[in-house]
Amino acid sequence: MSIIEITPVDGLRSFLAFCKVPRVIYRGMTGFAPSLDAERWTLYAKPLNPHFKLVDQQAWIARRDGKLAGRITAQVYKDGMVPREASRAQFGSLDAIEDEEVVAKLTATAEAWLKTRGETLVHGPFSPSINGEMGMLVEGFDATPMFLTPWHPSYLPALLERQGYRKARDVVSYRYDIGPVDREAESKIMARPEWRERLKIRTLDLKSLKAESKIIVDIFNDAWSQNWGFVPFTLEEFMSIADSLKYIMPPEGGFMIELDGEAQAFGVFLPNLHEITADLDGKLFPFGLPRLISRMRNHVYKSGRIVLFGIRRDLQKKAIGGVVLLAFIEECRRRSRNVSFEHAEFGWILENNMGMRKPIEMSGGKTDKIHRVYEKAL
Template structure:
């Protein structure tokens, strides 16, 4: 019988292996696109991602007969940090070959580590947090792979469920197909007399990101504060994301919606980098970086993703809130006209029970494209 070995990630060598496991075991799978290794380093390295100051964490690698076959990560939030409705004990980055014994060994290791720290319930995957890549793909395996959205093979949910895990929440991602009508300039809500002087839209100033970030974090945390799984996005976390995004975010990619002179909502749309990085197979060095820079300058992206969105809670389910959301959608359409090549935008993700957000998205004509699931298990039983 082949031997499965689970080892903790310690040192630079095992950390680099941890980051590249998905592209090693999922290579060639339809719907999978490898992320750049360098981008994964900024996401999972404790010294580069401020999220890790909020948790105690550990990652592991799985090998079978010496070959990398999987990975997992576990974390528990420090005292005083409690996710809304979810457990502070979480797992993430569960990737494995189609082997029940490998998955059982990985998830068992994470569970035991959390039990030793007093955990009675576990949720996941959070990779590494609710403000990162969340959930396990359960629908949309062949859909267009999208930047900063997790992908997993169709066999993995079943293997996890066989270990006693059940659904906690589903996260919905929508595909909005850009139509000829979207490229037609026509009067919108900003032209209506009752909103003309009240609603304003401005582009996020990337040259004054620290100042802008203070407003964005405030709106984001207020908007999401009652959502399941919410943990406040810290200023340092946001700036860490912003520092990474500034290299790939187009000048028109971020904007704010003001109502009566106060910022009430914002959005950030990124081009789907998988279009220009798939053939790099995760490598930036030595030849990948110049290729990436050249392609960023010249490529006409066909797909994009609404990466961040927030609207202040006080406007939820109110007429003014509906006007702000409508202005936001119209602005997305208007900006798509500046990028005639974009064929579809992914809106994601939205909690399945957040109908206040889902309804206007669906009224815009967007269709469900992917569903990611966050799981739960009672560790005491």
């Protein structure tokens, strides 16, 4: 009979083990690409990620017969931070081998921790927040692995649901295949006389990163404030990732759309780093770092992802908002001339956000992945 142990993450050794759990237990599975351990350290280390100032959080590791078998986190937002229409209590980073007892013990441990804090409803997974990596993959297991997008094996949703978890919301990611038609497309919106002077699109100024970040955070929080589960993105949180993103973002990977001189929308596009890191098995030392540096200089990327996008809320239900969104899509097509991408991913979009979904589908986007946020009454 197997011995299953659930232990808290309470020191450096257990923290390092927690970060590498997915690459250890999912190694070799179709559709999985391991993240770099160093990148996961910056995501989960409390001194490095300002998100952890907003929550009380605990993480655990599961071992079966002494070997890594899974992990989970639980967190509660502090007073003053309440996700829109969702619980303050959340679980996240649930990964496990195909063993129902492992999943049962992990979730029971997280639930018990939340109950001692008076919580009665839990949502998740949020890893570590809705502004990070959200949901459990329920469709698209064999799709192209994408940087900063969580992957889970097909057995895991069923094991979680056996513990009493039910769907709260689905979020959709779209795949858009880039072809000659896109690279040759004319910018029809910007060519119209009535918009030529009013609409301006500029590349983000990375030399003035803090000033640009303030605008991005302001637009992002305004744009998504009415969405289920919304928690404001703090400037400190954004700045903690912006300094690293600027080193991997293509020269034209970020842009701002201005209407009548005021910033109204933005987009940030990143190459799919899994293309150059997947075979490193998460490790940079001793040989991974030189390979990574060489590849970052020479690799021709085939795919990428829009990691951030926002359009101010007061435009979203107006005709002029549709114009701004179409200008955004046209600008993506125009900028595709300068990159090698064969396809792009857009996500995560709430299943009921038809204002975003319809333009993407009308432009040729196809559902590629679906991630599910679960809930359970405690």
